Amino acid sequence: MVSRILVPFDASAPSEAALRFAFEQFPDASVAVLHVVEPFADHTDAGSEHDRHRWRERATGMAEEHFDEARAIATEYDASIETDWRYGRPGHEVVAHAATGDYDHVVMGSHGRSGIERLMLGSVAETTIRRAGVPVTVIPET
Template sequence: MVERILVPIDDSDRSTEALEFAVERNPEATFVALHVHEPVYGEGFAWRERDEKGDDDVERLFERVEGLAEKHGIALETVTSEGKPSDEIVEYAEENPVDAIVMGSHGREGASRVLLGSVAETVTRRSPVPVTVVR
């Protein structure tokens, strides 16, 4: 039985759909919504770090998913992390008790998705637990 499900979230519709999918399939589970802030690096330094606006965006994101959790009557924990999303998601699954990961197919679109690779694909290959990708 799946008891704890990790759902990586960002501001994309796909991540919200992934959470809704996970809730519909596993209404008795506890959910962990993980948001990863990815700094942008250039010439050896981070030039886009998390700022107050970014913190406000994350708060709004968590308010949205907490509202969804309340609507469905599920237990939801929220967690933030900073780094490369695929690494942070896999690391969280390795270091915390989760039974599965449910994630959206992508948060990026267009050329950036092709050039930077698919986070979902990397997580699927490296995850220590089963991964469901919602398209």
């Protein structure tokens, strides 16, 4: 029985579909939404303390906007969610969070990239499937 689900969420159509799938298929499970802020040059700790603080405020604000969207979806299912955000490579952060959060399932969307685009960008879903210690359900982009 699935009792605790992790749903990586970036407010994209596939992540919204994954969240809806989690509520529909596992109505009695506890659902946690994770947003991962990917590292970019302007996200580094280079610069002043003010720059680091300003970046963290922007990242927190962006995560909260995504969480508001996820909460709106949860409300449609008369459910609630836990939320958390991390900074790093999404595939690695999802796997690490799944391992430390006592989850027994991950439900995630996939953008369906293939070919050279997948090789260049990597695949968060593929990394999660290969490395997560729990079952992973991938909802494809429709």
